[in-house]
Amino acid sequence: MRGVITYCGLYTLGETPRQAVKGIAEEVLQGLRQFGAVTGPQRHRGVFVVFDPEGVKRVLDLLCHEAGVEVLLHAFVTEATRRDDRITDIVYRDHGGARRIAAKAFVDASGEGDLAALGGAATRYGNDGAVNLGTLGTRFGGIPKEVTITADRLAAAVQAARAAGKGPFSKDRSVVTRLPLSGDLVCYVASEDYDPRDTKSMSAAERRGRAQAWAYLEAIRGLPGCEKAYLASTGPDFGTRESRHIEALHRLTWQEIVEGRRQADAIALGAWGVEWHDRKTFESSFVYPPDKGCYEIPLGCLTSVNTPNLFAAGRVVDADQQAGASVRVMGTAFATGQAAGIAAACVAERGSVDVATVRQRLRAQGALIEASALL
Ligand SMILES: Cc1cc2nc3c(=O)[nH]c(=O)nc-3n(C[C@H](O)[C@H](O)[C@H](O)COP(=O)(O)OP(=O)(O)OC[C@H]3O[C@@H](n4cnc5c(N)ncnc54)[C@H](O)[C@@H]3O)c2cc1C
Structure with missing residues (x-):
């Protein structure tokens, strides 16, 4: 989830949003409601549903278990065999080494x-040479729930910090929302141009993105009521959009x-x-x-x-x-x-x-x- 906690695309964007995705998505939403781990739909420029990431992990565990899905976490696919026009098997790696799975x-x-x-x-x-930009999700704790932080307030804080010579900052504004359970503030501002297929490029982006995250924290601390804000998490890795x-x-x-x-x-x-x-x-x-x-x-x-x-x-x-x-x-x-x-x-x-x-x-x-x- 890369720290992105807002489901977009579940609802249409008109005056009266209508649910456009059901099926498994609806089962997940129902599970989240049982844990009190979802709020919305809310509006930014679109309509989105905010979820608690720990709630999603638990709900997906339950749904996969009930459906008889064998989930292999932390298994990286490194090879795939092709015969004629079909893929016949893949190799994934875990700490035990390489393992092969055949499938139709x-x-x-x-x-x-x-x-x-x-x-x-x-x-x-x-x-055609264009690739959507990636962003490191950031989550900030220590901001009382009664303090309202909007995209405009965040942008103003960043602009003031930039004018004062602080940084590095890449963007001024993004979706700004609060986690349903902890009330932590989440935004997607720290952006970098990198190639997600290349770990050197991605590692450098992540280092620069974390430097930005701390700069955004300093900017947020400048807002009234946010003096005790802290960086609860970044990522865990960069969010790649494309x-x-x-x-x-x-x-x-x-x-x-x-x-x-x-x-x-x-x-x-x-x-x-x-x-x-x-x-x-x-x-x-x-x-x-x-x-x-x-x-x-x-x-x-x-x-x-x-x-x-x-x-x-x-x-x-x-x-x-x-x-x-x-x-x-x-x-x-x-x-x-x-x-x-x-x-x-x-x-x-x-x-x-x-x-x-x-x-x-x-x-x-x-x-x-x-x-x-x-x-
Ligand atoms: C900063 C940011 C903000 C965004 N905001 C929103 C938003 O508000 N709402 C919204 O709905 N969408 C948002 N998006 C878009 C959305 O997060 C992605 O487009 C979406 O997650 C794509 O889903 P996916 O399942 O295709 O890919 P991913 O979510 O990238 O999932 C791919 C998975 O495959 C795994 N994987 C990759 N390679 C291998 C391999 N070789 N072997 C094994 N596993 C592998 C990865 O670890 C990962 O778990 C945002 C994206 C970013 C980056």
């Missing part, structure tokens, strides 16, 4: 597209979203805008989806173009610069993840994917897959 189908939910790249599936880094995408049967474009195109193989709904963080200017921009509503995501953009037993979920899916800057958010990743899992199960059972079966199973699991579901 795979989902790349690695964010970085590692599995696809290792398995010889077609991938690309970013889109890295590799698979080359898929369909590249989702913002143009087709703007046109409101209906997708015959729709398997999920996107409801977030084009949230772009620029690597050159470090400025952020946001473009709303048409009518602040939702758009359909086709199975084709989750399906590898040259590896039919490989599907992508989350920010690895195939989308152009703008569509990718929308579809990547966590609320939508729930939906693409669920669809990719069902599609992979379909391939494991019958050797190929059948769109009608995937859509029928998603509906049976309570997922919303067509924009008409929200009309």
Whole structure:
């Protein structure tokens, strides 16, 4: 989670937000409600739901256990074997060494597209040379709950600190929110330009990001009521918004979203805008989806173009610069993840994917897959 504690994309962005992602996401939300570990929907420039990270860990443990999922934590996938057009097995490493798993189908939910790249599936880094900027999430404790910190107040504090020669700071503003249980303040400001595929680049960014985090702390301490603020956590590692995408049967474009195109193989709904963080200017921009509503995501953009037993979920899916800057958010990743899992199960059972079966199973699991579901 990289210290990001706000689910975007679960709700549409209009006057009366409507839930656009259900299915597994709804099961997670229900679990979080039982722990009192979720608040919202709230508004910044979009609509988001705030969760407590420890609550999410516990809820995901419970859901995976109930579903019979064997979760292998701290296992890094380092190799994938390809035979003809299929990935047949992967190697992951733990402290015991290298271990191999064979499977009939795979989902790349690695964010970085590692599995696809290792398995010889077609991938690309970013889109046409543009890659969304990464940011180190920061959490601050020691700020009384009655002290209101808004994005504007944070920006003013940073600008004052910068004028006083303090720093380093990269950005002035971001989402600012409080954790549901502890009341800790969370924001996503400390940004760096780095290559997430290269540990040297990422390590240097993390060092510089932590220096920024301490500078932001000093700026926040300058606000009335925040004198006792402290840095509760950074990261734990840098949050990467974009890295590799698979080359898929369909590249989702913002143009087709703007046109409101209906997708015959729709398997999920996107409801977030084009949230772009620029690597050159470090400025952020946001473009709303048409009518602040939702758009359909086709199975084709989750399906590898040259590896039919490989599907992508989350920010690895195939989308152009703008569509990718929308579809990547966590609320939508729930939906693409669920669809990719069902599609992979379909391939494991019958050797190929059948769109009608995937859509029928998603509906049976309570997922919303067509924009008409929200009309
Ligand atoms: C600073 C910041 C703020 C953001 N704010 C929001 C927000 O407010 N709301 C929102 O919804 N989204 C937000 N996003 C976007 C969102 O966090 C990501 O786009 C989203 O997490 C993508 O999900 P994912 O599952 O595709 O990838 P990730 O969340 O990156 O998950 C990938 C996982 O795969 C693991 N992995 C990677 N490689 C390997 C490997 N080789 N072997 C084994 N495991 C591997 C990683 O450790 C990680 O756990 C933000 C992102 C950033 C960086």
